[in-house]
Amino acid sequence: MTLDLYVDGRWTASASAERIDVVDPTSEERIGSVPAGAADDVDTAVAAARRAFGQWSQTAPSTRAEFVSRLADELERRQDEITDIVVAEVGTPRRVARWAQVGLGIVDLREAVTAAKDFPWEEPLRNSLIVREPVGVIGCITPWNYPLHQITAKIGAALVTGCTVVVKASEVAPFTARALAEAVDAVGIPAGVFNLVHGYGPIVGEAIAVHPDIDMVSFTGSNSVGKRVLELAAGTVKRVSVELGGKSAAVLLDDLSDEEFATAVPHTVRACYMNGGQSCNAQTRLVVPRSRLAEAEELAAKAVAAYAPGDPTDGDTKLGPMVTAAQRERVLDYIRAGVEAGAKLVAGSVDAPARTGFFVEPTVFSEVDPDSTIAQEEIFGPVLSIIAYDTPEQAVEIANGTIFGIAGAVWSGDPERAKSVARRLRATQIEVNGGKFNGAAPFGGFKQSGHGREGGAFGLEEFVEIKSLQL
Ligand code: NAD
Numbered sequence: 001m002t003l004d005l006y007v008d009g010r011w012t013a014s015a016s017a018e019r020i021d022v023v024d025p026t027s028e029e030r031i032g033s034v035p036a037g038a039a040d041d042v043d044t045a046v047a048a049a050r051r052a053f054g055q056w057s058q059t060a061p062s063t064r065a066e067f068v069s070r071l072a073d074e075l076e077r078r079q080d081e082i083t084d085i086v087v088a089e090v091g092t093p094r095r096v097a098r099w100a101q102v103g104l105g106i107v108d109l110r111e112a113v114t115a116a117k118d119f120p121w122e123e124p125l126r127n128s129l130i131v132r133e134p135v136g137v138i139g140c141i142t143p144w145n146y147p148l149h150q151i152t153a154k155i156g157a158a159l160v161t162g163c164t165v166v167v168k169a170s171e172v173a174p175f176t177a178r179a180l181a182e183a184v185d186a187v188g189i190p191a192g193v194f195n196l197v198h199g200y201g202p203i204v205g206e207a208i209a210v211h212p213d214i215d216m217v218s219f220t221g222s223n224s225v226g227k228r229v230l231e232l233a234a235g236t237v238k239r240v241s242v243e244l245g246g247k248s249a250a251v252l253l254d255d256l257s258d259e260e261f262a263t264a265v266p267h268t269v270r271a272c273y274m275n276g277g278q279s280c281n282a283q284t285r286l287v288v289p290r291s292r293l294a295e296a297e298e299l300a301a302k303a304v305a306a307y308a309p310g311d312p313t314d315g316d317t318k319l320g321p322m323v324t325a326a327q328r329e330r331v332l333d334y335i336r337a338g339v340e341a342g343a344k345l346v347a348g349s350v351d352a353p354a355r356t357g358f359f360v361e362p363t364v365f366s367e368v369d370p371d372s373t374i375a376q377e378e379i380f381g382p383v384l385s386i387i388a389y390d391t392p393e394q395a396v397e398i399a400n401g402t403i404f405g406i407a408g409a410v411w412s413g414d415p416e417r418a419k420s421v422a423r424r425l426r427a428t429q430i431e432v433n434g435g436k437f438n439g440a441a442p443f444g445g446f447k448q449s450g451h452g453r454e455g456g457a458f459g460l461e462e463f464v465e466i467k468s469l470q471l
Pocket of ligand 1: 141142143144145146150168169170171199200201202203204205206209220221222223225226228229242243244245246279280378380406444445449450
């Protein structure tokens, strides 16, 4: 009997004997398994989280933040080892995985700790005292693409606000979550505050969504599953935050110098291909003035040369495999759809490289119709679509012309003009002239990219109920 679940401060066995194999996408070999958990596992974990909530919710925010801070320290201590786990189960190139996978998870926790210090737990309003209290027991359902960060972005904020959590990690990449649970255990977070269950979405995920003793679900994943979770959660009128897909655009305005243009294009290629294009905020559409289309194609093709698919454990590799065979097929289908729709293939191939591993060639399409499938749907692979525009107004329309709104970028020779266009984009995180990522800034979706925000104080706000004492 394997003790794979972390419930009530102990490693415990699942109620289900069925197992799910975990496969290394580079070698295509099985690297282990986790239980295909049962609804009973969720019941046990929720009961533990409910019991722990009583004490944890009454613990001082500074003490809760101290535990989360120690958890960040412990992850930092184990950063190399956890990086290896992510590389093995997701296939992220090691040089990227260390900071973008594990480093980001640590940043999430540290930002939650910082935000807790200045958070308005209580504040006067005329004759009222406004009090922010934890929502309760949170069900966290997370995807495989950033298997640590997707969990820490939720639990850092949830734990400092006094909530307790039941985490269902992705069955595709569950070992990073196990390492996180080991770290929780090592730093002595009280029993029941953090619980980890494994299993398939339709069983374990749905048991979380409908559970009467879970107060809120924080979901990150695909749009189809997000909608299902929203429907199921409606039965108990739970609060739900959903972080879903994206189709982000980088808009290059018509006033860029040659040098600026030559910076913006490879920057966008990088922002598209990060983690093999398997990022919800990937900049998958490059929107350029029609007069500069040929220049954009040439620069993109040149940038792509650095992304030869390779072994993610090799320090030089920038593009690893897709996470699963199914994901590779999905991406190849989209590349075929692009060719069939008449888009110009500037780089890449409709065929997978002839080698072991779930690889696809880094792909760039040009002359892409902004309404075509490859320009509208989330591909979740290294596929960039270059789209031409005739007027800046049209550029904004194209950028806003999908159901998604998670991220984007604007480049202009005039920073004020860039900001004014950035304000018009219906998406949450917009890079202006290559502006750097900020872990304290809000992350989340406009439109069908979801609702709710993660990051810093914005993340904490998701997990509090606001009430007032009339004095
Ligand atoms: P997914 O929707 O298939 O799975 C996400 C999680 O939901 C997994 O843990 C899965 O087991 C669970 N699940 C599956 N079916 C379920 C059901 N019926 N009920 C409850 N839970 C269920 O997504 P994925 O393939 O793991 O991740 C890729 C998707 O996640 C992409 O669409 C991507 O854009 C999105 N994503 C969004 C963000 C964001 O912040 N907006 C971040 C990362 C990934």
